[in-house]
């Protein structure tokens with residue numbers, strides 16, 4: 074069955090017709106040919122497809138496109154406002170926080186989500202009880218970024234890349 | 247040309263980095279073929295061995311949007327000369343579970359996947375035989391191992407030396423089936439224009455894929471072009487042609503449209519290879535001072551019914567330590583499993599787990615520091631080939647690593663350090679990987695305006711080749727980075743072997759250096775040293791191995807030092823820190839090289855603690871065939887990594903003294919973790935991975 078929806082992606086509205094089985098990830102990659110988010114498993118197990126949905130990170134392979142008719146979708150490419158790289162883009166390149174680069178747009182969207190979560194004071198599984206989650210220590214970053222698998226294992230470089238931006242944004246003390 | 251600072255060695259940021267972080271670098275699936283794309287999905291066998299007895303595609307064929315269903319009954323006949331599982335849909339026989347038995351082509355991916363479920367297939371099948379053991383009566387010795395190594399090596403009287411040794415270790419280690427699992431799933435997009443095939447594909451070397459497409463579709467080489475500028479990881483699983491490339495080309499030909507076949511993660515557990523499980527018996531004999539008198543390393547591993555893949559597991563044992571009496575053997579069982587293939591440092595990775603664990607056990611028996619034990623057994627020459635080392639700095643790696651890690655004063659006793667619930671231990675292991683060079687060709691074009699185009703069918707699977715080769719070319723031409731445009735990842739470019747065996751930089755880099763020398767000679771001889779306004783084109787390359795390869799033994803070396811913490815209540819293992827030191831010749835790009843080293847090491851940690859594909863003995867499939875069930879290390883599993891390398895000048899290996907660094911990081915890493923685990927707990931886990939349940943098993947056994 075087909076349904077008409079409008080996807081707002083990286084600031085632009087795209088009216089399109091989708092099969093109701095279509096995931097947000099496939100709508101982006103196969104219909105709009107926005108291939109910034111990647112597919113690594115299609116089952117919510119790797120994080121390569123991470124995008125920001127109204128500012129929060131989601132695995133876009135687990136979201137049906139028809140459910141996000143009125144939401145704002147931001148990909149890593151869309152984080153480069155006006156073509157200017159985002160601070161995370163620069164930090165990932167500087168720290169060589171990727172190798173093949175395939176998990177990377179998802180890592181960057183996830184990191185953007187982490188920064189927002191820390192700004193809102195959200196705790197994680199490693200935050201001490203009673204503390205707020207506004208201090209992105211290395212262990213906090215490791216924990217919060219662990220939904221994004223990197224088979225090249227750039228983890229040891231992802232942590233300082235995210236930490237650098239966290240410090241600049243005041244969520245690392 | 248002006249004199250520049252040397253770019254080789256500099257930590258130049260990846261030139262493909264800005265596009266990759268935004269997600270705009272086009273991987274195979276993301277290329278624009280110039281016309282609408284239709285989608286392939288495949289039906290896979292649910293049995294391991296047998297024959298298709300009924301296959302009815304009619305319900306699938308009737309679904310709106312389905313363009314074709316290919317089966318052994320109607321699929322085009324492929325040419326001869328295809329090996330292993332490449333003759334897709336050419337017979338009704340089934341050789342492994344997951345074999346492709348039908349191919350659906352449809353307008354959309356949703357329709358294709360739904361139609362797969364509408365294809366009815368029945369089999370007459372035998373029960374699966376998928377369990378490897380060292381007692382199987384059908385073990386056999388292959389003629390050769392992977393990469394041309396001898397199956398066995400025997401020097402001296404090993405059994406006699408073991409019988410008379412002051413101290414011995416006799417232990418059996420095992421590693422499970424592992425799957426490469428790059429995050430980019432294998433993808434092939436095919437388009438035919440008449441009898442010309444273009445394929446955008448995820449692989450480690452386009453020329454390799456062209457060979458099989460030429461054979462499959464009975465084409466001339468110039469009728470096939472494979473394009474692969476960006477590849478989302480591979481680790482061996484994209485080195486050789488797999489059924490996906492054949493299926494995409496076949497489907498595109500049948501429907502007359504561009505077709506894309508993107509494997510699912512689950513399909514990657516049967517269609518694109520795996521690392522064989524291994525069972526390894528290691529026996530060491532030493533005198534009372536810890537000098538090895540005998541080394542025996544006997545390996546049992548598997549291959550499939552339809553390919554012979556003999557992993558060279560004991561080959562690092564042939565080079566690592568001195569001992570007058572030595573033996574390595576490899577025996578295979580042919581099982582009803584999908585074809586195994588190479589996975590990062592095939593041979594060294596499982597083999598070093600066993601050897602370097604056994605060395606740790608020997609050090610304990612001797613009451614000797616395991617670093618000192620290794621230093622005492624440093625061979626002056628290659629102990630089996632009896633050749634001098636082109637360069638070997640294992641001892642310096644061990645000493646430097648010990649110093650950086652803070653090894654001095656380490657208490658040898660296991661199971662005696664704790665921090666609350668956490669048991670703490672440290673471990674060491676050596677790393678090694680052979681250095682090779684392969685044939686590669688290169689074309690350099692000097693444009694009249696001072697720009698240079700450097701073309702070679704190299705491949706960047708995440709290694710940093712885009713950047714490192716540009717550095718090599720700029721240095722060799724004596725120009726800045728900006729003056730060089732590199733072209734790689736396209737079979738239309740001059741020939742090169744794929745990214746594998748850590749030969750990328752040693753082969754492609756050397757080809758570029760030699761071709762650039764020809765450029766400079768031609769400029770000097772014919773053009774007075776200046777680039778003529780109409781430009782020049784020069785072709786060159788390297789013929790193959792270094793001319794010194796038969797007179798010198800060429801290997802990179804390294805040492806890992808690891809701290810682990812084990813939760814005494816749950817058996818959970820954490821890795822807070824590690825130091826790795828390498829001696830791997832010239833390091834071309836300090837930034838991307840560090841990533842190669844720490845990525846390899848981290849994959850070794852993953853192997854030590856997490857990775858295992860579990861084959862169901864009754865039903866014959868890999869039970870945990872996705873990333874929820876097949877665990878790989880994630881961010882929180884990796885602690886502080888200290889990566890360091892030594893200056894090493896090797897004049898024999900190749901033009902720039904490079905040794906190849908993509909694989910050495912994983913070698914020895916799992917042993918270092920297991921040795922640290924033993925030091926923390928007093929428990930020796932000899933069967934990877936070291937999961938929490940084994941902590942309790944070993945406690946019970948103790």
Ligand code: FES
Nearest residue numbers: 113115117120134
């Ligand atoms: S593709 Fe969505 S989590 Fe892996």
Ligand code: FES
Nearest residue numbers: 172174223224225
């Ligand atoms: S950079 Fe290759 S998977 Fe992360």
